[in-house]
Amino acid sequence: MDTAPRPGLRERKKQRTRDALVRSALELFAAQGYERTTVDEIVEAVDVSQRTFFRYFAGKEEAAFAVQEMTESHFLDAVRQRPPHEAPLDALRRAVMASWDTIGEAIEAVVPIELHMRTYQLIESTPALLATHLRRHEGLEEQLARLIAQREGVDVDADPRPRVAVALFGGVMRLAARRWGAGEDFSVAAMRELTASYLDQMGPALIENWHTRDKEDREDTRDTP
Amino acid sequence: MDTAPRPGLRERKKQRTRDALVRSALELFAAQGYERTTVDEIVEAVDVSQRTFFRYFAGKEEAAFAVQEMTESHFLDAVRQRPPHEAPLDALRRAVMASWDTIGEAIEAVVPIELHMRTYQLIESTPALLATHLRRHEGLEEQLARLIAQREGVDVDADPRPRVAVALFGGVMRLAARRWGAGEDFSVAAMRELTASYLDQMGPALIENWHTRDKEDREDTRDTP
DNA sequence: TTGTCAATTGTCAGTGGCTGTCACTAACCT
């Protein structure tokens, strides 16, 4: 089970180079923006050739998502650890909250958490990065759907509910992230509160009539009711 | 209100050049794929300089989404035309269905519908295009949320329900599109059916217990219920 | 220790998307 028997010098060196590239990239991105940072600048700070950078990362973007990658698999693990009696959406919600609490350490091993939060904010505000982020998010939804289907003992392709449930959940999670990025408070606590409050609104938003009181409000100024 | 008083020779020429570039691009994309098509190839078929292409489109991608742009604003119009007594999610659903019916003509003015469907399929299957598509989709959701809030007479930023409702709806619409792209039948009819069936599952997916029968299934193997 | 093999890296040359600049031409306006 232990995935670390003994890395070996070569492996360790590789890991160090990779981490250094990620750190260099994220710092430069945070300092001057994603587009205004060239790959040459990134590699210069680590003192490797540009070609080496592209051997570690398929593109400049991949370096920007290196830490995100970690948090995503961490979240998937959190979902897997949810007790099976929890309802699907409940399990997803609790998994998110739980993973916020424990992801910190893993991140710090590569970059300061604050830098990661700034990167996340940068992703939300940089069109090119946001686009890639959303594509990755869809990939995650597919994996989640399979997990949920497995949990509930149904077939992902035969029963639409796993994918629909995850789509609903994912839609709201994205909304929370978007609003978080548009706000002022870039703390984890703010993210957590926003997420919770939006998830709470899933039920109310589905209710047919949003106006429980003052029906006068709906006097139609149109001709055909 | 009429936005077409008299185009003028200059305007007409510009429109023709733009349409020709879109058609050329979409045909080449469909024939050899997005990445394998160079801008030089696109402009050569229309006999303009590469520089001109980039004066019409911010990038190669923008040409790929030219027709999508039309369908999106068409859909927004359909939402605006929904009678105010329909519940938000009901109005959205009916607007989608209605816009499928009437979008055809507008598309044909630029490219054959079949080419548009192939392009849509290409977008779903090309990572770079899919990413951009998803970003555009989020932009659309924001506009939708404002529309819904206006319809219901609430404040988009004070009341979370418009954005949540749209997020739920958008999530399911994306799921339908994704599954459509993964399937075999690339017809509008197939898309319509898929959409309807997934929207029907929104309620069921939110139900706490997916297993209506055999409660034996849920005997908890854990200690803390 | 040393020689061999394979993985990692650097160098170089090139492609393709995209931008700035500038001069030229064609459409518009009076």
Added chain:
DNA sequence: AGGTTAGTGACAGCCACTGACAATTGACAA
């Protein structure tokens, strides 16, 4: 007709990214 403006082409250049080949270095055995 003549001046103004918009659209265009040609050219130079930046930057992300790739293929090919040579140089280096860790891994491992003789």
